[in-house]
Amino acid sequence: MMKHGILIDLTLCVGCYACEEADAERWGHPSSDIHELSSTQNTAVVDVDGVYVSKQCMHCNEPTCESVCPVGAFEKTALGPVIYHEQRCMGCRYCMQACPFDVPRYQWDSLNPEVTKCDLCYDRIREGGQPACVEVCPAEARVFGPLDDLIAEAKRRISETPDQYISHIYGVKEAGGTSVLFLAPKDFAELGLRTQLPDHPLPTLTWAILSKIPNYVFWGTTMLAGVWWITNRRKEVMEYEQALERMEQGNPSRRVNNNDHE
Numbered sequence: 302m303m304k305h306g307i308l309i310d311l312t313l314c315v316g317c318y319a320c321e322e323a324d325a326e327r328w329g330h331p332s333s334d335i336h337e338l339s340s341t342q343n344t345a346v347v348d349v350d351g352v353y354v355s356k357q358c359m360h361c362n363e364p365t366c367e368s369v370c371p372v373g374a375f376e377k378t379a380l381g382p383v384i385y386h387e388q389r390c391m392g393c394r395y396c397m398q399a400c401p402f403d404v405p406r407y408q409w410d411s412l413n414p415e416v417t418k419c420d421l422c423y424d425r426i427r428e429g430g431q432p433a434c435v436e437v438c439p440a441e442a443r444v445f446g447p448l449d450d451l452i453a454e455a456k457r458r459i460s461e462t463p464d465q466y467i468s469h470i471y472g473v474k475e476a477g478g479t480s481v482l483f484l485a486p487k488d489f490a491e492l493g494l495r496t497q498l499p500d501h502p503l504p505t506l507t508w509a510i511l512s513k514i515p516n517y518v519f520w521g522t523t524m525l526a527g528v529w530w531i532t533n534r535r536k537e538v539m540e541y542e543q544a545l546e547r548m549e550q551g552n553p554s555r556r557v558n559n560n561d562h563e
């Protein structure tokens with residue numbers, strides 16, 4: 302299966318935030334005037350001195366979030382998106398520490414918290430559609446398609462209008478390559494993107510470091526099993542309380558008692 306991705310041309314973005322709105326609608330989140338990644342915002346458009354810079358999951362070719370997750374909650378799909386399996390997640394948040402692009406967020410306020418990030422609209426693109434944020438962009442600053450075609454298109458734009466772009470496609474090499482690519486009118490570091498990343502995938506590095514910590518696997522696994530138990534237990538308690546509440550609502554004698562208090 303051909304890998305797909307998104308090319309975001311920062312020279313075209315007009316800062317209308319339609320992509321943020323489409324993303325919020327897609328996930329059932331409230332719309333927001335705060336343009337930052339959060340547990341209810343999976344794409345954010347940040348004004349950096351008049352250039353509108355998009356932030357979201359880069360859908361790395363070899364994602365660090367996937368490699369550090371002890372329970373396989375992240376998966377790099379054959380189609381390109383890196384997706385999250387919330388039912389497997391035990392809440393250790395290693396993915397948040399490991400992501401080279403500082404993307405995953407956490408539902409700190411939730412009783413049953415999950416990690417949140419863009420999934421490249423996996424359900425939509427599997428059906429042959431486009432990501433919601435791409436579909437609504439009035440300036441065509443976001444283009445969706447096979448990764449090789451996007452790279453060819455980015456090269457074409459740079460060679461046809463070299464004055465408009467710096468001669469670099471961000472994401473082709475960064476951290477071993479990503480499925481989200483950027484074109485920009487000026488240096489990526491000035492726009493707040495991380496430019497000191499190695500060209501090779503970070504998972505190799507992660508494992509090289511972890512394997513040198515004595516007893517990491519034993520203590521890590523023991524600690525994480527504890528975290529998993531607590532998270533799971535909390536979920537069980539919540540489900541029990543909800544079931545109890547439902548039973549109480551369906552119990553007439555209880556309803557009479559409630560009315561007595563009115």
Ligand code: SF4
Pocket residue numbers: 357358359360361364365366367383399400401402403404405418
């Ligand atoms: S950008 Fe971060 S969260 Fe997204 S795939 Fe890469 S490592 Fe994972």
Ligand code: SF4
Pocket residue numbers: 323324327343344357418419420421422432433434435
């Ligand atoms: S691809 Fe989908 S999930 Fe990702 S930012 Fe766009 S609308 Fe949100």
Ligand code: SF4
Pocket residue numbers: 313314315316317318319320321346353355437438439440441442443
């Ligand atoms: S919808 Fe397009 S033009 Fe509007 S903010 Fe998003 S990327 Fe920029």
